[in-house]
Amino acid sequence: MEPATEPQVEPVIEPQVEPATEPQVEPVIEPATEPQVEPKVEAPKQGRPRKYQTEEEAKEKARLYRKQFKQRLREKQKVLKSGISELQLSAQKLLNKVVYSMDDLTMIVEIIEGGPKEQTDDISN
Structure with missing residues (x-):
């Protein structure tokens, strides 16, 4: 058997292409002019004016x-x-708390309707 000879491939040399050079143009610098600001015309404010300034x-x-x-x-x-009266005041305090029984409610109604008449019964049974 003959030794395998590899075919020799010549490297392909690509011709070097120089990049196309565009003529260098300096950017034209325009004189710096500030944008003209139109005076703002305030539109009438909608809604109620503020009551306090700050x-x-x-x-x-x-x-x-x-x-x-x-x-x-x-x-x-x-x-x-x-x-x-003192009893009416204590009845008011009872009303501010949770009332547990019907007896408490009837006693409160009696005291309120009774007016300034003092009773000696203890309300907080």
């Missing part, structure tokens, strides 16, 4: 309104408590 002013007014409300509430409670 958030701080709004917080201050809210604080004042809460203070005035609490003061009026204290005055109303003082007038209410001065016009009722």
